[in-house]
Amino acid sequence: MAEKKKAVPKKVENNVEITEEESQKSIWDILSDKELLSVEETSLDYRNFLSANKTERVVASTILNWAAEAGLAEFEVSSNYARGGYMLHHGKLLGLYVPGRFSPSEGFNVVVVHGDAPRLDLKPKCLYEDLGLGLLKSNLYGGLKKFQWLTRPLALWGFCALKDGRSVEVRLGEDPGDPVLTVTDILPHLDRKVQRDKRLSEAFPAEKLNVLAASKPEGEFKKKNRLKSAILKILEDRWGLKQDDLISSELELVPAGPAREVGFDRSLIGGYAQDDRLNVYCAVKALLKVKHPYRPLLLIIFDREEIGSYGSTGAETNFIQRLVASSLDASGYEPRWLDVQTALANSWCLSADVEAAIDPTFKETHDELNAGKLGFGPCLTRYTGSAGKYGASEARAEYMAFIRQIFDKNSIVWQSSLLGKQEEGGGGTVALSLAAYGLSVVDCGAPVLSMHSPFEITSKADLWMMIKAIEVFFLSYGTLDQPKNTYGYYQ
Ligand code: MN
Numbered sequence: 001m002a003e004k005k006k007a008v009p010k011k012v013e014n015n016v017e018i019t020e021e022e023s024q025k026s027i028w029d030i031l032s033d034k035e036l037l038s039v040e041e042t043s044l045d046y047r048n049f050l051s052a053n054k055t056e057r058v059v060a061s062t063i064l065n066w067a068a069e070a071g072l073a074e075f076e077v078s079s080n081y082a083r084g085g086y087m088l089h090h091g092k093l094l095g096l097y098v099p100g101r102f103s104p105s106e107g108f109n110v111v112v113v114h115g116d117a118p119r120l121d122l123k124p125k126c127l128y129e130d131l132g133l134g135l136l137k138s139n140l141y142g143g144l145k146k147f148q149w150l151t152r153p154l155a156l157w158g159f160c161a162l163k164d165g166r167s168v169e170v171r172l173g174e175d176p177g178d179p180v181l182t183v184t185d186i187l188p189h190l191d192r193k194v195q196r197d198k199r200l201s202e203a204f205p206a207e208k209l210n211v212l213a214a215s216k217p218e219g220e221f222k223k224k225n226r227l228k229s230a231i232l233k234i235l236e237d238r239w240g241l242k243q244d245d246l247i248s249s250e251l252e253l254v255p256a257g258p259a260r261e262v263g264f265d266r267s268l269i270g271g272y273a274q275d276d277r278l279n280v281y282c283a284v285k286a287l288l289k290v291k292h293p294y295r296p297l298l299l300i301i302f303d304r305e306e307i308g309s310y311g312s313t314g315a316e317t318n319f320i321q322r323l324v325a326s327s328l329d330a331s332g333y334e335p336r337w338l339d340v341q342t343a344l345a346n347s348w349c350l351s352a353d354v355e356a357a358i359d360p361t362f363k364e365t366h367d368e369l370n371a372g373k374l375g376f377g378p379c380l381t382r383y384t385g386s387a388g389k390y391g392a393s394e395a396r397a398e399y400m401a402f403i404r405q406i407f408d409k410n411s412i413v414w415q416s417s418l419l420g421k422q423e424e425g426g427g428g429t430v431a432l433s434l435a436a437y438g439l440s441v442v443d444c445g446a447p448v449l450s451m452h453s454p455f456e457i458t459s460k461a462d463l464w465m466m467i468k469a470i471e472v473f474f475l476s477y478g479t480l481d482q483p484k485n486t487y488g489y490y491q
C-alpha cells in the first residue's frame with residue numbers, strides 16, 4: 001500500500017522543536033474549544049462508569065456487554081469473529097480481541113489494565129455482636145492506608161454463590177435512600193494510648209477495622225445474639241442469604257457515592273478506584289473506536305493486580321496464551337504452540353496502569369525531574385520496582401523510541417516519569433508478568449493524586465489524552481525503528 005504524506009500541523013512542529021523535558025505546556029494549553037467540549041463529555045461518561053462499577057466482577061461484566069454490543073463474539077461459542085472475540089475467565093478476567101489486516105503470528109498490539117482496586121472485604125465468618133451493636137469483621141485487600149477507611153460511608157457490593165447453584169448480587173449503600181455501613185474510630189480526647197503515641201504502622205491494626213452494621217435488637221428480650229439475628233434477618237429478607245452463604249460470597253466494602261468533579265474550575269475528577277479503572281475505561285473506549293487496524297489487537301483486564309497478580313484471574317496465569325491461541329484459531333490459523341509463542345514474542349504491549357503524580361504537599365517523595373504531573377498527559381514509565389530496579393521489567397531503549405515516535409507524530413501530549421525516589425518505597429505493575437513472554441512492554445498511564453485512597457484524583461485532560469494515546473498505539477504497525485500509523489496525520 002502506498003504511503004501518503006500529509007502536511008504536518010504547526011502544533012507538531014512546535015513539539016518537535018522543544019524537547020519533552022523543556023516543554024511546560026500542559027494539555028489545557030493546547031486544547032481547542034471543540035476539544036474542550038469533548039473533554040467534558042468524556043469526563044461525564046467516565047464518572048458515570050466509575051460510580052456504577054465498583055468491583056472487578058462488575059467491571060468485567062460491564063465491559064463484556066460493551067464488547068458484545070460492538071459485535072465481538074464469545075470465544076469457543078460463536079463461529080463468526082469478523083468484529084472480534086472475547087473471553088471471560090471466572091467472571092473477573094476478561095480478554096478482548098479485534099482482528100487486524102495482518103496475520104496474528106506477526107504479533108499483536110496489546111494493552112493490559114486491571115479492574116481490581118484496594119478495598120475492605122468481609123471475612124467468611126464476619127458476623128458478631130458486642131455491647132449491643134452488630135458488627136462485621138473485615139479483611140484488607142491491597143495496599144491501603146487503613147486510617148483513610150475509618151468514619152466514612154461505605155457501600156457493600158458483592159456476589160454470593162449459593163449451595164443450590166444460584167447466585168445473588170448484593171448492593172447496599174449507593175441509592176440515596178439506602179443506608180450505608182461504616183468503620184468507627186476513637187475520639188481524639190481518648191486516643192493517646194491506642195493511637196496517638198504509636199507509630200502510624202501500629203496505630204491502626206487491621207483487626208480493628210470492624211464494620212458497624214446494626215444496633216436494633218431482633219426478637220424477644222431473653223433471646224441470645226439479638227443483634228446478630230437483626231443482621232441475619234435483613235440478609236435473609238433483602239437477598240435471601242443465610243449465615244453460611246457468606247462463606248461462599250465475595251463481599252466488598254467500597255466508598256459509597258458517585259465520582260465527583262473537583263476544583264473551582266471542575267478540571268479534576270475525584271473518585272474511588274481510578275487505579276486502574278481510568279485506564280480500563282480509556283483502553284476499552286479506544287479499542288471499540290478503532291476500525292480496521294493493521295496489527296490485530298488484544299485488551300486484557302486483569303484481576304488481583306493489587307495483591308501480586310497471583311490466583312486464577314491474575315496476570316501470572318496463562319490466560320494470554322489461551323487468548324492468543326483462540327485469536328489465531330478465530331482468524332483461520334492453526335494455534336500451534338510455536339506460533340502462539342512467536343506471536344507473543346512479536347507483540348507490542350502498553351501496560352496501562354496509573355502513575356503516582358507528584359503532589360505539591362509531598363514533593364520530597366519524588367525526584368522532581370522525573371515526576372509525573374497532573375494535566376501533562378499519559379506517563380511513560382520505563383521501569384518501576386524498588387531501589388535498584390528490583391522487580392522491574394524495564395522497557396528496552398528501542399521500544400521507548402518507538403513509543404516516542406508514534407506519540408510525538410500524532411500530537412499526543414505525554415511525559416516521561418518514574419514512580420518516586422529510589423529508596424522511598426516502590427511498586428510494580430502487570431508489565432512484569434507480560435514481559436515473561438518476551439514481548440515488548442512499557443508502563444503508560446494517567447497520573448493520579450492520593451493513589452489507593454477512597455478518593456483518588458485525576459485530571460480530565462489526562463483522561464481524554466489517554467484515550468487518544470491508546471488509540472494511536474492500537475493503530476501503529478511497521479517496525480520499531482520505522483513505525484507507521486493510521487491515526488491523525490501520520491500515514
Ligand atoms: Mn494499578
Ligand code: MN
Binds near residue numbers: 275
Ligand atoms: Mn494500585
